[in-house]
Amino acid sequence: MSELGAMLAGSAVLARRNLRRAWRLPGLLLLAAGQPVAVALFLGYVIGPVLAVTGYRDFLLPGVSTQAVAFAGGLVAVGLAADRRRGALDRLRALPISRWSVLFGHVGANLGAQLAALATAVATGLVTGWRIDAGPGRALAGFALLLAFGQAVAWVSVVLGLAARTAQGARRLGLVWTYPFVLVSCAFLPTGELPGWLRPIAEWNPVSVVATALRELWHGGAFPARELALALVWIVGLLVAAVPTAYRLLARGPRPGAGA
Amino acid sequence: MADAIVAEGLAKRYGQVQALAGLSLSVPQGTVLGVLGPTGAGKTTTVRILATLLRPDRGRGFVNGIDVVAEPEHARRQLGVSAQQTAVDGFLTGFEQLELLGRLHRLGRRRARSRAEELLERLHLAEAGSRAVRTYPLAMRRRLDLAAALVAAPPVLLLDEPTRGLDPRGRLGMWDVLTERVRAGCTLLLCTAQLDEADQLADEIVVIDRGRVIAGGTPEELKRRIGGERIQVVLGNRAETQVVEDILNRVCGGQAAVLPDQHLVQAPVTGGAQALVELVRRLDAAGIEPVDIGIHRASLDDMFLKLTGQAATPTVAEEEART
Secondary structure, three states: OOHHHHHHHHHHHHHHHHHHHHHHOOHHHHHHHHHHHHHHHHHHHHHHHHOOOOOHHHHHHHHHHHHHHHHHHHOHHHHHHHHHHHOHHHHHHOOOOOHHHHHHHHHHHHHHHHHHHHHHHHHHHHHOOOOOOOOHHHHHHHHHHHHHHHHHHHHHHHHHHHHOOOHHHHHHHHHHOHHHHHHOOOOOOOHHHOOHHHHHHHHHOHHHHHHHHHHHHHHOOOOOHHHHHHHHHHHHHHHHHHHHHHHHHHHHOOOOOOOO | OOEEEEEEEEEEEEOOEEEEEEEEEEEEOOOEEEEEOOOOOOHHHHHHHHOOOOOOOEEEEEEOOEEOOOOHHHHHOOEEEEOOOOOOOOOOEHHHHHHHHHHHOOOOHHHHHHHHHHHHHHOOOHHHOOOEHHHOOHHHHHHHHHHHHHOOOOOEEEEEOOOOOOOHHHHHHHHHHHHHHHHOOOEEEEEEOOHHHHHHHOOEEEEEEOOEEEEEEOHHHHHHHHOOEEEEEEOOOHHHHHHHHHHHHHHHOOOOEEEHHHOEEEEEEOOHHHHHHHHHHHHHHOOOOOOEEEEEOOOHHHHHHHHHOOOOOOOHHHHHHHO
């Protein structure tokens, strides 16, 4: 078997292990799947009617979908932290396997949580009467964009999870770093509602950029080439920064004395 | 005989703490080296460096001649590692855990499964193989952790306190398995904080303290150096002290000492069990009924006191200085 083949086979074996964990300890999966439902219903039925935003449902659902994959992507840090704490990560690091397999095993299994989150977000939308206006091509492009964004989030979470001093820090940091991005963004509210000094931050925030591209893809008129390009720049940028860093951190090993 | 494990002048510092300060050791192929030392002496750091999990600041390490710093990927093929924590996945069954590792070692599905069955059988886990690991008691987890290290049948095993926290029965079970591995030709680096464990399993022992080796030799040599075993007799009647001292001197070849406050007479001894039988016979003949009688074995604490002039257990202040 070639080196690449061995790396991919190892990744698949470890992704399956991590999916088993997600399935047998389903708390995280339920959280990933339940969270977008709660957010969509709360904003749609409690906050939405108070807002003077026309077509709020079409504004909200792409935003909820974006934050759903961001939230689910952050969950990758929880499994990673558990592996750090129990010494499982050291066991894997002492095996004659590629370190990429360890990383792809975690990020690959995390795709399951992202799909679950996205599915419930969309299902909640559909049940409450939301529909994608665009044709199937643009609809699918939207889902691809979301999953690509989820991958970028997951890799950043892996970096934070490996860089944190303790396993518990890894869990917290990897999970919550997305919250400020989601809150100071146009995921739920138009940035016009924000104080002036926050507006530029909110507009350039990757969550906003992705949500905007998604809204234009699903509900807009002309093909949103500019918005999409901007979103891709963010996604590729995050991946280029995070993926090699994650590898380096795993090779060096989590900080000493932080095993317990 | 070639050395299967070699460490040369390993040094590692964590912030203020010098975990290793030029530690060297070597383990001939097919033998067991006991690395004996208190918590914080550098045992775990040594294992982590040899297991390619940690880079040393200075020094070199080899397993079967392969440099663990320069060629970690190759070194890992020689190694089975079982660390202090039991690194097994609670959400998997014992069988799934071993099968997973077999697959990662690229044994193929069929081979990975039969290997998992075989190891469960050998480590007396066959009945628990289909249960989730989180239901296992500690002794079973430790055995599974060892099985996990054995999946690829590595020629070199690095074990960091494999019996820590086990009850006497669990400890004996683990010792049996390790002895069997050595008979099968494995080379073992066994870190332990228990003198009797090193005594039982190791061909040679190195004693480490503060990141360096402070003594080494066969278990017999070390025990001789620290005084080994003593026979102690506790008496109910202080008037009998003199008689017992005489008897002990005869049985043990002199050196009997009396600690009157504790009603205790003791003497150093070699071949303790036989001397004990002889002593009991003579005490009986003399009509003396001791309150207690027994062999007192030198502990790790005794050894440290003797070797370093201080207790093995670090004081609170030292412990704080280390963290």
